[in-house]
Each structure stands twice: as C-alpha cells, then as structure tokens.
Amino acid sequence: MNRISKFLTSSLVALSVASCGGSGELDSEPQAVLTEDQVATTENIDALVIATYSYLGNDHYTAPNYLWPTGNLRAGDAHKGGNGPSDIFAYHALSMYEPLVPDMESFPPDLIDLNNKKWTRNYTGISRANSALNVIQDTPADELATADEKSAELRFLRAVFYFDLKIHHKHIPWIDETMTQEEILATTNRDLTDQQLWDKIAADFRFASNNLPAVQQDVGRASSLSAKAYLAKTLLYQAYEQDELHNVVNINQQKLEEVVSLVDEIEASGEYGLYDDYAENFLAEFENGRESVFAIQRSLNDGSPDGRGTWSSALNAPMSGGFGCCGFHVPTENFVNAFKTDNSGLPRFSNFNESVYNVANDLVDPRLDHTVAMEGKPFKYDPELIHGGDSWARAPGIYGNYTGMKDLEHPDCDCRGENGPFPIFSLNTVLVRYADVLLWKAEALIELDRWEEATPTINRLRARAAASTGRLNEASMYRIGTYDTFANKTEARQALRWERRVELGLEGHRFFDLVRWGVAKETIDEYLTTERGRKPYLEDAAFTKNKHEYLPIPNQQINLSGGIYVQNPGY
Amino acid sequence: MTTYVPRYATQSLFTNEQDEGTAYDITGSNSGTLPSGFVRAQTGNADLKWETSTQINLGVDFELFRNTVYGSFDWYEKETRDILTLTQPIATLGEGAQKWVNGGTIENAGVELVLGYEKWIETGLLEDELLVDINFNISSTENTVTTLPADVVNSFGGNGQDKTILGRSINSVYGYVADGIFQSQAEVEEHAVQSGAAPGRIRWQDLDANGVIDENDQDFFADTDPDFIYGMNFTFKYKAWDFNMFWQGVKGGQIRNNWRLFTDFTSLNIGSNYGARTLDAWTPENANSDVPALTLIDNNGEGRQSSFFWEEGTYLKLRNISVGYTPTLDFIERMGLNDARIYLQAQNLLTITPDGTLSEDPETPNEVFPVPRRITFGLEFSF
Numbered sequence: 001m002n003r004i005s006k007f008l009t010s011s012l013v014a015l016s017v018a019s020c021g022g023s024g025e026l027d028s029e030p031q032a033v034l035t036e037d038q039v040a041t042t043e044n045i046d047a048l049v050i051a052t053y054s055y056l057g058n059d060h061y062t063a064p065n066y067l068w069p070t071g072n073l074r075a076g077d078a079h080k081g082g083n084g085p086s087d088i089f090a091y092h093a094l095s096m097y098e099p100l101v102p103d104m105e106s107f108p109p110d111l112i113d114l115n116n117k118k119w120t121r122n123y124t125g126i127s128r129a130n131s132a133l134n135v136i137q138d139t140p141a142d143e144l145a146t147a148d149e150k151s152a153e154l155r156f157l158r159a160v161f162y163f164d165l166k167i168h169h170k171h172i173p174w175i176d177e178t179m180t181q182e183e184i185l186a187t188t189n190r191d192l193t194d195q196q197l198w199d200k201i202a203a204d205f206r207f208a209s210n211n212l213p214a215v216q217q218d219v220g221r222a223s224s225l226s227a228k229a230y231l232a233k234t235l236l237y238q239a240y241e242q243d244e245l246h247n248v249v250n251i252n253q254q255k256l257e258e259v260v261s262l263v264d265e266i267e268a269s270g271e272y273g274l275y276d277d278y279a280e281n282f283l284a285e286f287e288n289g290r291e292s293v294f295a296i297q298r299s300l301n302d303g304s305p306d307g308r309g310t311w312s313s314a315l316n317a318p319m320s321g322g323f324g325c326c327g328f329h330v331p332t333e334n335f336v337n338a339f340k341t342d343n344s345g346l347p348r349f350s351n352f353n354e355s356v357y358n359v360a361n362d363l364v365d366p367r368l369d370h371t372v373a374m375e376g377k378p379f380k381y382d383p384e385l386i387h388g389g390d391s392w393a394r395a396p397g398i399y400g401n402y403t404g405m406k407d408l409e410h411p412d413c414d415c416r417g418e419n420g421p422f423p424i425f426s427l428n429t430v431l432v433r434y435a436d437v438l439l440w441k442a443e444a445l446i447e448l449d450r451w452e453e454a455t456p457t458i459n460r461l462r463a464r465a466a467a468s469t470g471r472l473n474e475a476s477m478y479r480i481g482t483y484d485t486f487a488n489k490t491e492a493r494q495a496l497r498w499e500r501r502v503e504l505g506l507e508g509h510r511f512f513d514l515v516r517w518g519v520a521k522e523t524i525d526e527y528l529t530t531e532r533g534r535k536p537y538l539e540d541a542a543f544t545k546n547k548h549e550y551l552p553i554p555n556q557q558i559n560l561s562g563g564i565y566v567q568n569p570g571y
Numbered sequence: 572m573t574t575y576v577p578r579y580a581t582q583s584l585f586t587n588e589q590d591e592g593t594a595y596d597i598t599g600s601n602s603g604t605l606p607s608g609f610v611r612a613q614t615g616n617a618d619l620k621w622e623t624s625t626q627i628n629l630g631v632d633f634e635l636f637r638n639t640v641y642g643s644f645d646w647y648e649k650e651t652r653d654i655l656t657l658t659q660p661i662a663t664l665g666e667g668a669q670k671w672v673n674g675g676t677i678e679n680a681g682v683e684l685v686l687g688y689e690k691w692i693e694t695g696l697l698e699d700e701l702l703v704d705i706n707f708n709i710s711s712t713e714n715t716v717t718t719l720p721a722d723v724v725n726s727f728g729g730n731g732q733d734k735t736i737l738g739r740s741i742n743s744v745y746g747y748v749a750d751g752i753f754q755s756q757a758e759v760e761e762h763a764v765q766s767g768a769a770p771g772r773i774r775w776q777d778l779d780a781n782g783v784i785d786e787n788d789q790d791f792f793a794d795t796d797p798d799f800i801y802g803m804n805f806t807f808k809y810k811a812w813d814f815n816m817f818w819q820g821v822k823g824g825q826i827r828n829n830w831r832l833f834t835d836f837t838s839l840n841i842g843s844n845y846g847a848r849t850l851d852a853w854t855p856e857n858a859n860s861d862v863p864a865l866t867l868i869d870n871n872g873e874g875r876q877s878s879f880f881w882e883e884g885t886y887l888k889l890r891n892i893s894v895g896y897t898p899t900l901d902f903i904e905r906m907g908l909n910d911a912r913i914y915l916q917a918q919n920l921l922t923i924t925p926d927g928t929l930s931e932d933p934e935t936p937n938e939v940f941p942v943p944r945r946i947t948f949g950l951e952f953s954f
Contacts, residue, residue, distance in 0.1 A: 033574040033612055047608030048575075051593035054607070058590040060583060084841040084867055086874040098766040099872060103730075103786035106746055108832075108839065108874030120662040121589075127665020131573070131611050175663045184663050219599040288599045299596035302605050304580030308594065311583050395841055398867060415601070419584045426601045537868040540767065555786055559731025560661040 040139040045150055048132035052157045053220060055125035056296045057308050061328075062088075062110065063118040064312030065296060066407060066429045067508030068329050069094055070168060070551070075510035076527035077501075079399040081330035082315060085537065088328075090114040096541045097524075097548045102571050103555035116554035119169070122161045126175060129158035133177035152211035156222040156230070159204035160431070163234065166197060167512045170246070170550045170568060174200050188564045189553060198238035205231035215271060219288040220297040225266055229293050229432050232262040236440050239447070240516050245546035245569055248518030256444040263441035272434040274460070278370055278468035279381060281435075282406045284415035284427045293432040300417040300426045307417040309424030313407040317423045318392040321379055322411025325421035327394025331372045331402040331506065333357065333534050334527050338501055339368035345466075345481025347498045353530055363479035367465050369472045371505045373403040380410040381471040398537050404506045435461055435503055443496050451492035455483055458499050465503070521545040546570060575609035591666075611667035620673055622653045642686040649679045650717075658722045675719035677741055681712030702808035711799040714740040728791065740794040744825065746876035748776040748792050752853050752863055767871030771853045771864025773879060792878045798823030813895045820887035826936045827880050828929055835862045838869035886933045889921035910953040918945040 039048065059065040072078040073094040085092040089107040091114075093099035104113040132154050136147050144150070158176075165172045171189045174197060179187070192200065208227035216223045239255035240248045266272065273290040280286035288295065300307040315328035337353045341363045357364070359376065373379045375389030393401035408425070409415055415426040438461065442454035459482035466480045486492035500513055514520040524543040532538035547570025558565045580592030594607040630645035656674030685708045691700040716727070716736050727736035728745030736743060751774055753759050759768045763777035765784040778788045800821045807814040832839045834846025852862040863873060873879070895914035903911050919942050922932060930936040 033576055034609065036573050036575070039575045039609060044609070047577075047593070047606070049608070050595050050597060050606045051608030051610060053597060054593045054595040057595060058583075058592065060589045063589070084838055085869045086836075086839040086872075087841075089869075089872055089874065092870075096766075096870065099870070101786050103789075106786075106789065106875035106877070107872065111876055116662075123662040124666045127611070127667075130665065134573075173663050175665070181664065185661070187663060218597045220595065220597040284601075297596040297599055299601050299603075299605060301602040302580075302594065302596065303603075304583070304590065304592060304594055304605075306583035306590075308580065308583070308590070308596065308605070311589075314584075395867070398841075422584065428599075537870070540870050556725075556731075557662055559725055560659070563732065 036135060036138060040135050040143070042144050042146065045132065045136055045139065045144060045146075048128070048135060049150055049153050049157075052125065052128040052132060052154060053297075055121070055128055056157070056160070057298060059121070059296075060311045061313065061315050062112070062114050063121050065164070065431070066310070066312040067164075067512075068313070068316070068404075068407070068506070071508035071511050072329065072404075072506055074524075074548075075514060076332055076524055076531065077335040077506060077510050078404060079330040079332055079535065081328040081399050082326055082394055084395050084398060088114075088315075091328075095538065097543045098540070100548065100552065100571075101555075102552040102558070102567060105556070113554055113556060115551055116556045119165065119554050119557060122165045123175070125161040126158050129154040129161070130175065130177040137177070148211045149213070152208040152227070153222050155204040156208035156212070156227050159201045159208070159230065159234075162197075162201050162204070163230070166201060167237070167515075168551050169553055170194060170242075171553070171566065172197065173565070186564075188561070188566065190566045194242060195238065198234060202231060202234045202238065205234055214269060220295075222294065225269055225271055226294040226432065228262050228266055229437050232259045232266075232437065232440055233432070235259050235262070236444060237512075237516055239444070240518065242518075246515065246518075246549040247546070248516075251447050253448060256448050259444040260441055260448070263437055263444075266437060272437070274435060274464050276464070276467065277470055278367060278465055279471045281430065281433060282370060282427075284409055284413060284425060287428040291434045292428065292430050293434055293437060295428040295430040295432075298424075298426045298428055300415070300424070306419045307424060307426075309417050309426055310407060310429065311422075311424055312429065314422040314424050316404060317408055317411075318373075318379075318387075318403045319394050320388055320392045321385055323423050325423070327392075329404045329407075329506075330393070330399040331404050332527075332531055333400070334531050335501075335505065336368065336372055336374070336402065338498070338505075339365040339371075341365055341479045341481070343479070345462075345479040346483065347495075347502070349494060349498065356534070359476055363477050365465060365480045365502055366469045366472055366476075366478045367502050367505070369475050370468065371404070371406055371502075373405050375401060377475040378473050379403070380405060380408065381473070382410060383473045385410070399535065406506050430507075433504070433507070436507075436509070439496065439500055439503065443500075446489060446492045446496055449489060451486050451489055454492060454496065455486060458495055459483060461499060461503050515549045520549050544570060574612045574615070576612045577607065578610050579605075579607045611665070614668055614670040616670050616672055618673070619655075619671055620653060622651055622655055622673065624649055624651045626650075639690040640686075640688050642684070644685075645683045647679075647681060650676060651679075652676045656719075656723045656726060659726045660722065672720060672723060674723040676717045678715045678717055679712055680715075681710060683710040684708065697809065699810050702806070704804075704806040706804040707801070709799055709801040712796070714742065714796055716741050730787070730789070734790055736791075739791055740796050742795040743791040744793045744795070744827075744876070744881065745791050746789050746878070748778065748788075748790065749877045749879035750774045750776045752861070754858055755855075765871075767869075769864075769871075770855065771866075772871045773863055773873050773877070775877070793825035793881050795824050795826065795884070797821045797884065811897045811899065813893075813897070815891065815893045816889070817891040818887060819890050820885075821933070822885050824884040825881045826884040826930060826933055828882055829880065829937045830931075831880050831929065832874060834929070836869070836873065837865045838867055839874045841867055882927070882929060882933075883925060884933045884936075885925050885928070887923040888919060888934070889917075890919060892917050892920055908952050908954060910951070912949075912951040914947075914949045914951075916947045916949065918943075918947075920944060920946075 069091045080091045086108045090104050104115050173187045173189045174192055175184055205227050209224050212224040214224045235255045236259045239252040241250040243249045275291050298309050300309050315326040317323035319327050333356050334353055336357045340348045340352045342348050373387045375387055379385045379387050389401045390396040409427050417424045438457050442457040445454040462482050514523050528541050550568050552571040553565055553567050578592050580594045581590050582588035583590045594605040596605050626649040628647040632643040634641040653673035655671055658670055660668040687706040689704040691702050724735050725731045729735040753770050753772050753774050755770055763782045763784050775784045778790055803818045805816045834848045837845050848862050851860050853860040853864045893916035895912055897912045932941050
C-alpha cells in the first residue's frame with residue numbers, strides 16, 4: 001500500500017481545495033478594543049477628530065485628494081503621462097472620456113476600479129466623522145466642554161469629503177450621524193436633489209463657521225474663517241443651477257451675494273493675504289503661511305511605514321534631474337500656450353493656441369515658469385538644475401516632455417522622502433488658497449453684473465504675478481499687465497476665467513470650473529481640435545455633452561445597493 | 572456593539588494597501604510622532620461559528636492475479652458549509668463595516684483511479700527475469716459554489732445581479748471575451764460600437780447583444796480547475812540494471828499568461844524589451860496573426876481582464892527518468908563496501924503541450940524562472 005499512497009499524492013493535492021480559510025479569526029483575542037463608553041472622553045474625542053483629519057492625508061495616487069487626474073487631465077491642462085495609455089488606464093480614460101464606464105475594474109494595470117476606490121475612501125472619511133459625532137452625542141455635556149467645537153470640526157471635514165464626491169458624481173447618498181445601519185442601506189443617491197445636497201454641504205460648513213474659533217492654535221485645524229471659505233465655495237457651485245442633464249439653467253443671484261459677503265468677511269479679518277512672491281505657494285519652506293487657507297498637512301519621518309507625504313503626487317516627478325520616476329501629469333501645449341501674453345501683457349485670448357510656445361519669441365506670464373518646467377529652463381528655481389526635455393520625460397513621443405512643478409519640490413529638499421522609485425515630499429497639499437478665494441468673489445461680482453468691482457481683484461493677482469520673477473532666473477521673456485476696465489460682462493467673464501486657469505493652473509480645479517460654468521463641452525472640443533494634431537493619442541477622444549460632466553456612479557456600489565442607486569445620465 | 576481600536580498608520584505605497592491609519596500632522600511640524608486616534612473596528616459577528624464539512628467517500632481497493640494487478644477506485648463528495656468569508660459592504664456603511672460571516676457552501680466532488688501492474692516476467696528473449704512495475708493514477712474533481720449569503724455574493728466577481736459565482740467553480744474568472752482581431756474597417760462597422768475599435772485591434776464580444784461594448788459584456792469565461800490530472804510510473808529491473816520513468820500531466824483548466832502583456836504588445840509596457848511575437852503582429856498584409864497591430868497607444872483597453880490572456884493549462888511532463896546499475900555482491904565485497912550503485916537521472920527533461928499553448932511552462936505560467944531541468948550522474952557507495 002505504501003507504493004499506492006506515493007502515487008496518490010498528486011491527486012490529493014487537488015482535494016485540499018477550499019478548506020477552512022480564515023478560521024484562525026475565531027480563536028484570536030481581540031486587541032485593545034475600546035467600547036464607545038470608553039472612547040467618550042474629551043481627550044479621546046479629539047483623537048477621533050484627528051483620525052478624521054488623517055483620512056485627508058491617507059490619500060494616494062490611485063485615490064488622490066489633490067485632484068490632478070479628475071481636475072487637470074479631464075480639462076485639457078495635462079496629459080496623463082507615465083508609460084503610455086495602459087499605465088493606469090483609468091486615468092487615460094479621463095483624457096479620452098469615452099472609455100469612462102461605470103465598472104472600471106478591468107482597467108490595467110491595477111484591475112481595481114479607481115473611481116470606486118475614491119468613492120469608497122470618501123465615504124470612509126465621512127464615516128470617521130459620523131462615528132465621532134455619535135460619540136460626542138453620547139457623551140454627557142459636563143464631560144465635554146468642547147462638544148460644539150469638536151462637532152464643528154467634524155462637520156467641516158465631513159463636508160470636505162462630500163464636496164469632493166459632489167463635484168465628481170453630482171448625485172450621491174447623504175449619510176449622517178443620525179442614521180442607523182438599516183437607514184443607510186435604504187439610502188439612495190437620489191433621495192435628495194442636486195440643490196438639496198448642496199444645502200446639506202453648506203449647512204455643515206455653516207455650522208462649522210458658527211462654532212469654530214476664527215484662528216486655531218494648530219495650523220492644520222479648520223477655523224471659522226476656513227469654514228467660511230468653503231461655504232463660499234459651496235454656494236458658488238450651488239449658484240450655477242443645473243438641470244438633470246447638467247446644463248446650467250440659472251445663476252442664483254442670492255447665493256452669489258452671499259459668496260461676496262463671505263469673502264468680504266474673510267478679507268476683513270486680515271488673517272490671510274497673498275505672498276509677495278507667487279513661488280512661495282509651492283515651496284515647503286513657506287507652507288501654512290498667509291495664503292494657505294486650508295491644507296492637507298503632510299509629514300515625513302513620522303513613525304508611519306512610508307511617511308505621510310505627498311503620495312497623491314508620487315508618480316509626478318520626472319525621470320531624471322535627481323528623480324527617477326514616473327513622468328505622470330504632463331502639461332499640454334494648450335495649457336502652456338494659455339500663458340502667452342501680448343505686448344501689453346494681457347492674455348492672447350483669440351490666438352494663444354495657434355502655434356506651440358516658443359521660448360525665444362513668445363512673451364509669457366511669469367506664472368508659467370512657476371507652474372511648468374520645460375527643456376532648457378530651471379527646475380524649481382534652481383539655475384543649476386536645467387530641465388533636459390525628452391531625457392527627463394517618460395514617453396515623450398506620446399505626451400511631450402513638460403513637467404508640472406507645483407506639487408513637486410526641489411530634488412535636494414530636506415522635505416523629500418522616498419519609497420522605491422517614488423519620491424514624496426512633506427509639502428502640504430493646499431485645498432483652499434487665498435488667491436482662489438479672491439477669485440470666487442470676483443466671479444460672483446461679475447455674474448452679479450458688478451464686473452467693475454471685480455477688476456481690482458483680478459489686477460491684484462496679476463500685479464503679484466508681475467512681481468514674482470525674482471526666483472525665475474530670467475528664463476523667459478516675461479510680460480504681464482493689468483486690465484484697465486472691462487467693456488462688458490462678457491469681457492470680464494473671459495478675463496476671470498482665464499485668470500483662474502493661469503493663477504490656479506494644475507492645482508486640480510479647472511475641470512470643475514468648466515462644469516460649474518456650463519462650458520465643459522465647448523472648451524474641451526476646442527482643446528481637442530488642436531491638441532489631437534499635436535498628440536495623436538487623443539485622436540479618438542470625445543467629450544459627450546450631458547454625460548461626461550460627471551463620472552459614473554461606480555457600478556460596484558450600484559450592485560451592492562441592490563440596484564437602488566441610479567446611474568448618472570448617459571452611462 | 573461598536574468598538575474602537577487605536578491605529579497609528581499602515582502602508583502607503585502599494586496599490587491595495589493605502590494608509591488606513593489615524594496619525595496626522597495637525598500642528599504642521601512636518602515630522603516626529605504625530606497625534607493619532609481610533610478607528611471603528613471591524614464589525615463583530617456574534618453568530619460566527621466554525622465551518623463544517625461533510626464528506627462521503629466510496630472506494631474499492633483490489634488486488635488481482637496474485638497481486639500482479641492492483642488498484643483502487645474512489646468517489647467522493649465533500650460539502651463545506653458556513654465557509655468563513657469577509658463581506659464586501661457598500662461604501663456608505665463606512666469604516667469597519669466589513670465582517671466575517673459564515674458565508675455559503677462549496678461542493679467538491681471527484682473520482683480517483685489507481686491502477687498498477689507488478690510482476691517478474693520470463694520473457695524468453697532474456698536470460699533472466701524482468702521486473703515490470705507500472706502504475707497509473709488519474710483524478711478529477713469538480714468545485715461548485717452552491718449557496719452564498721447576499722452580503723458576500725459579490726465578493727467573487729460578477730455583476731451582482733444575474734451573473735454571480737453561484738453554480739460555478741470558486742476558481743472562475745470574470746471579464747471580457749476577446750473575439751479575435753478586427754480585419755478591416757468593414758468588420759469594425761459591422762460590430763457593436765466599441766470605443767477604440769480599429770482594424771488590427773482586439774474585438775470584444777457583445778455578450779448582451781445590445782450593440783455597445785460596455786461593462787455588461789463581461790461574464791465568467793474560464794476557470795482554473797483542470798478536467799483531470801494524472802500520473803504514470805514505469806519501473807523495470809533486469810539483473811543489475813534498473814530503469815524508472817515518471818510522467819505527470821494535467822488536462823484542461825485555464826491559466827492566465829501574463830507574459831503576453833510583453834510578448835504581444837508594444838503598448839502595455841512601453842520602453843521595455845518586447846517579445847519576438849511582436850514581429851509577427853497584425854498588419855493588413857499579415858491578417859492571420861493573433862498578435863494585435865503594433866501601437867504605442869492603447870485606446871482599446873487591451874490590458875483589461877479578458878480571455879485574450881487565458882489559455883489551456885494542459886501539459887504532460889516527464890518528471891523523472893533514470894537508469895541505474897548495481898554491481899554484483901562479489902564486487903562490492905571485494906571493494907570493502909556495504910553497498911554501491913551508479914546511476915544517471917534526469918528531472919523535468921520533457922514538457923509536452925498542445926498546439927496553441929504560448930506559455931513556456933503551463934505549470935508555472937508567470938514565473939520568472941522555469942522549473943529547472945536537472946541531469947544527475949551519481950555514484951553511491953556506503954561503507
């Protein structure tokens with residue numbers, strides 16, 4: 001029989017399929033678990049608040065809170081870059097539009113639906129806020145002197161996560177701390193209307209602005225002023241009322257008035273200002289300075305396995321010049337051309353994109369050299385570190401060889417960390433910058449037909465840009481001027497929208513601006529008409545109006561909802 | 572009961588393991604130990620119990636003709652119930668909603684057959700007796716997921732509605748079905764609307780026949796379970812000589828050949844070394860190729876999970892072959908030895924695969940190093 005059992009071995013292998021996987025769970029002792037009662041102390045509640053902040057910084061290039069993929073790639077400001085289309089196909093799809101489908105799980109190389117991943121991570125952040133709010137509710141008031149303030153911070157953070165979901169997906173399930181598990185399972189993404197969802201987000205920011213101190217000791221915390229800023233941003237988005245197919249059908253004047261008065265209050269506080277040099281927004285040395293209204297705090301050598309650095313940008317460094325990976329996020333020609341100026345230093349609105357930018361001939365806004373590194377020009381203000389063009393790029397034949405710079409620091413910065421080939425930094429990710437806040441007000445004023453009041457704000461940013469050449473090593477022919485007056489609303493609007501593109505370029509806002517204004521289709525079509533001649537990978541790119549303004553609701557979530565979630569139009 | 576656990580930080584780098592910790596640099600200090608907090612723990616399940624198996628096994632062992640023919644036959648059916656499974660909860664339930672549940676039932680059913688023949692034979696041709704010892708075994712097993720609770724039915728692929736793992740093998744693969752290569756613009760136009768379609772590109776089957784290629788055109792298209800596996804062992808002894816040969820094989824079962832990402836595409840790993848197959852890529856003149864047209868720009872999503880990368884895992888291997896010589900007792904004693912043998916042995920000398928197998932070795936289709944072929948010449952002495 002010995003002989004037989006020897007030859008049976010190969011058959012027995014097949015029999016041991018699917019035995020008791022994971023059964024060890026039954027025996028293991030729970031580790032240091034705290035019950036809700038035990039957590040409910042003043043100190044622990046702040047620990048739960050910290051845990052909620054933490055989720056802002058737990059992001060990653062596959063689900064970033066710096067919105068370079070969805071904000072920049074979809075807007076024609078940057079190409080995906082990296083090693084060709086299949087290198088994160090889900091982001092290639094953002095540049096092409098048509099491949100965006102409700103189920104992206106089969107997209108290489110991850111075979112993970114990144115749209116679903118980001119959705120899920122936002123709801124994880126929301127659940128951290130909600131469970132902390134639950135603990136506060138169950139805590140006797142005399143044990144928690146700071147209940148309202150902590151609740152305000154949590155509602156602020158919850159609203160930040162919801163805001164992200166809202167601008168990506170439009171129709172989302174609203175889950176708050178009052179809901180039971182059964183109620184959550186019965187909640188669909190259409191229980192509230194588009195406007196009602198904005199109301200919910202605005203209510204959280206409003207509560208935060210009413211219950212937080214104007215200034216916080218800890219620079220990373222939300223304050224009454226940063227809540228006011230987010231409230232203004234929310235109301236600005238809400239003011240552009242959309243129909244079911246995302247067409248802007250009305251601009252709500254009352255909401256715009258409130259945007260103006262909120263920004264007035266923020267300005268009057270004197271807490272914020274513009275840096276003298278635009279560069280200081282993108283250098284770790286100056287982070288948490290006066291222009292940073294709310295930022296994700298990044299850190300290194302902090303006891304975490306890889307450092308809580310800018311994982312969201314880990315792919316975006318060039319292939320050379322002190323880095324080695326991975327050449328993602330490549331600015332487009334169209335974007336670079338937007339910085340060209342005429343002899344009076346104003347944008348070349350009508351003919352900016354006729355030819356590719358030529359450093360020897362074209363006058364430019366100095367903000368170009370803060371935003372984009374290109375062949376022959378210094379990288380991050382260092383005259384010794386000259387961008388090498390194709391030799392710095394990953395797939396120059398497809399995407400060209402520009403490098404976006406705002407989310408990167410100098411390779412020798414002591415704010416730099418690394419894991420494998422991926423460089424990261426402790427550079428903060430600024431979610432709300434004061435210049436952005438000022439432009440919301442200018443935008444609201446213009447839409448309120450008070451464009452002459454908007455002119456000084458736009459000019460203030462242009463004057464600051466003009467004064468921001470000290471670090472630029474005279475790499476280009478700079479010419480930037482200010483506007484005298486705008487003849488009409490159309491001109492003012494054009495200037496404002498241009499100003500947002502160049503002032504906030506590559507900061508992850510542009511696509512959402514286009515959708516808010518209701519001009520995504522025409523802007524992207526115009527971009528594609530020329531850019532696909534320069535970058536043939538775009539040949540089949542096609543933006544479908546009334547569809548591609550928003551991402552699909554992830555198919556996995558629709559499935560898990562048992563089909564009660566409703567897919568967005570067109571998908 | 573809701574519980575909390577402290578958790579400082581976890582991994583940040585790898586795609587599936589992002590940081591789920593709670594540490595945060597709230598003071599803007601950029602380094603050092605950070606304040607941190609608690610996360611809501613994995614949801615408990617008070618009803619959790621051991622999984623249970625029941626197995627029916629019927630078998631016969633037999634020895635015939637004075638033990639020259641022997642063998643056994645077994646049939647079994649094993650049902651494993653209450654298998655522990657981690658749920659995949661809807662995102663809105665938030666952190667810690669995942670829980671272990673006793674999730675469903677899997678059936679394994681199979682047969683095994685062993686046959687052997689062993690005899691010292693007088694051949695008439697040879698002056699001495701020849702030992703012939705031949706063994707054969709074959710087995711086949713079928714795996715079926717028969718029940719799953721609602722909160723785990725989607726943890727194994729499928730669309731969560733009409734296409735689920737139920738009734739299929741747990742080793743089933745879900746994705747798109749590649750249906751050859753578009754040969755012409757006319758074929759592209761005849762086909763359902765497929766974003767990225769062009770002559771030379773992979774055609775995805777319109778499984779739901781709605782005229783558009785989208786996520787609903789995925790299905791379970793393969794499983795990794797072999798139809799059967801088998802082995803054959805031959806031993807012959809004649810006088811001082813011995814000979815052994817062992818063959819082992821697998822019939823059926825699909826394998827994913829990840830090397831095709833490199834061998835069949837220039838778009839999926841730009842700048843890496845491409846395989847020689849790309850030299851035979853599709854062109855209008857080379858229409859019979861199964862390698863898609865070369866491009867640097869993959870707008871057709873050809874790296875997606877699809878049947879393109881899957882092939883039959885069938886193989887037959889000569890695992891071992893050896894010939895040995897044992898000197899006579901006289902000789903051994905004269906040399907002052909207790910025992911001696913001289914032999915030549917080869918392992919993994921031969922792998923036979925059917926036509927159409929692209930994998931170098933279907934047993935280890937995605938390994939960087941193949942199973943080694945080892946040839947040994949041996950002298951054994953014991954004192």
